[in-house]
Amino acid sequence: MGDSGVAVRLEKISKRLGWTWALREIGLEVERGSSVVLIGPNGAGKTTLLRLVATLLKPTAGTGEVLGSSLQGDADTIRRRTGLLSARGHLYGDLNALENLRFAAWMSGVSVDEASVRAALAKVGLDHVSEQRAREYSSGMQKRLAFATLLMRRLDLVLLDEPYASLDADGIRMVDEFVDEWRAEGGTVLLATHRRGLAVRKADRVAVLQAGRLHRYCRPDELEPADLDPQPVLPAG
Amino acid sequence: MKSSLALRTWAILWKDLLIELRTKQSFSAMVFFAALVLFLFGFAIGPDSATLARLGGGLLWIAIAFTGMLSLGRTFQSEEVAGGLDGLRMYPGEIRAIYLGKLLTNFSMLVVLEIVLVPVAVVLLQLEPWGRFPLFVGITLLGTFGFSVIGTFYASLTQHLRARELMLPLLLFPALVPVFLGAVNGTTLALAGDPLDRIGGWIRLLISFDIIFFVVCIWIFPLVLEE
Numbered sequence: 001m002g003d004s005g006v007a008v009r010l011e012k013i014s015k016r017l018g019w020t021w022a023l024r025e026i027g028l029e030v031e032r033g034s035s036v037v038l039i040g041p042n043g044a045g046k047t048t049l050l051r052l053v054a055t056l057l058k059p060t061a062g063t064g065e066v067l068g069s070s071l072q073g074d075a076d077t078i079r080r081r082t083g084l085l086s087a088r089g090h091l092y093g094d095l096n097a098l099e100n101l102r103f104a105a106w107m108s109g110v111s112v113d114e115a116s117v118r119a120a121l122a123k124v125g126l127d128h129v130s131e132q133r134a135r136e137y138s139s140g141m142q143k144r145l146a147f148a149t150l151l152m153r154r155l156d157l158v159l160l161d162e163p164y165a166s167l168d169a170d171g172i173r174m175v176d177e178f179v180d181e182w183r184a185e186g187g188t189v190l191l192a193t194h195r196r197g198l199a200v201r202k203a204d205r206v207a208v209l210q211a212g213r214l215h216r217y218c219r220p221d222e223l224e225p226a227d228l229d230p231q232p233v234l235p236a237g
Numbered sequence: 238m239k240s241s242l243a244l245r246t247w248a249i250l251w252k253d254l255l256i257e258l259r260t261k262q263s264f265s266a267m268v269f270f271a272a273l274v275l276f277l278f279g280f281a282i283g284p285d286s287a288t289l290a291r292l293g294g295g296l297l298w299i300a301i302a303f304t305g306m307l308s309l310g311r312t313f314q315s316e317e318v319a320g321g322l323d324g325l326r327m328y329p330g331e332i333r334a335i336y337l338g339k340l341l342t343n344f345s346m347l348v349v350l351e352i353v354l355v356p357v358a359v360v361l362l363q364l365e366p367w368g369r370f371p372l373f374v375g376i377t378l379l380g381t382f383g384f385s386v387i388g389t390f391y392a393s394l395t396q397h398l399r400a401r402e403l404m405l406p407l408l409l410f411p412a413l414v415p416v417f418l419g420a421v422n423g424t425t426l427a428l429a430g431d432p433l434d435r436i437g438g439w440i441r442l443l444i445s446f447d448i449i450f451f452v453v454c455i456w457i458f459p460l461v462l463e464e
Contacts (some may be wrong), residue, residue: 058463075463078330084390090324092315094256106248107328198407 047103089146249338294424380420
């Protein structure tokens with residue numbers, strides 16, 4: 001598969017978790033340098049889709065490529081150029097901010113000095129609490145620190161799972177700025193959120209997931225009101 | 238710069254030991270538990286020095302094995318608290334570094350425990366390791382390494398199980414029989430004397446087990462961790 005202008009291409013991707021189909025025949029193309037927002041109710045398959053693109057899950061059926069590499073066989077190449085910000089951030093509460101960033105840099109193979117670690121912290125507004133343990137941070141500050149771990153790497157694809165959760169107005173602005181910055185540098189952003197109104201402002205395209213299926217994939221102005229506020233699917237009876 | 242195996246292994250070891258140093262959760266519990274086991278055995282057997290010398294090696298390894306289970310059970314706890322192993326898996330590079338880092342963490346913790354435990358055993362069980370001390374240390378390190386090699390692997394295998402506290406010892410102890418055979422017999426011979434020079438056989442068993450299981454575990458670890 002070539003390194004084309006498509007960052008993510010999924011063809012009839014399905015994923016079964018236990019006895020449940022989390023994703024059913026998803027077909028999706030994300031252009032390089034674009035921002036795509038996944039929206040849908042809880043259990044729609046947003047996080048599963050992000051984990052699949054991140055190579056943390058293997059598809060049960062279907063094929064896909066990320067940044068020109070096959071999803072099935074080239075996980076390490078994809079991981080070198082892809083960053084995932086999960087809902088829980090993957091931070092170590094008993095390490096301080098500097099230590100968390102140093103660990104992330106070592107694990108990523110990024111050569112960093114003290115100044116660049118501090119610069120990443122300053123960028124997310126945590127330089128004044130760099131010696132404080134992450135467990136003492138508020139959830140919004142932890143989210144900022146998790147963002148800083150991504151900032152130290154040169155990434156072509158950034159996957160953000162519920163990035164707006166726990167953030168105040170400043171934090172939301174920070175996420176927006178990061179998305180703009182990554183895209184300005186040619187990076188691609190795939191963002192999953194249930195805060196639909198917030199997310200679609202920054203989207204080139206929106207993918208609406210419902211019960212594991214891709215319900216709609218369109219520009220934000222083509223969304224229907226029901227897509228932005230879908231009724232929960234209640235069990236029959 | 239490519240993320241090398243050595244750098245990633247070092248990063249995990251550094252992170253886990255730093256967290257342990259700050260929380261002291263595992264190590265304090267391990268020391269108290271091991272000392273309690275030795276005290277109870279010493280108390281039950283009484284001051285018969287001949288019996289204590291004969292059983293000393295076995296009793297020491299019972300304390301190490303049971304205490305080691307506490308350490309192994311917490312191998313992946315820092316990852317769980319941080320949101321699961323996805324964080325480590327998402328980093329690029331050799332995934333075996335996760336196994337090596339965790340293995341070295343467990344091995345280091347057990348060696349530090351033994352440094353505390355052996356003097357306690359010398360007092361409580363009237364052990365006399367000084368005559369063949371280098372041999373005693375060598376056998377203890379070989380046994381500890383074998384225990385850590387297979388223990389870390391089984392800890393990764395059972396990390397997602399709901400009943401992992403039950404399953405880990407159930408799966409682990411049968412696999413550790415060769416290590417315990419070599420370690421207990423070797424330690425006993427190093428402590429009580431070895432007129433028939435049988436200790437070499439137990440050392441060879443320990444070395445063979447350590448090498449074979451280290452190679453097997455590190456080879457198949459990615460299959461355990463990746464979906």
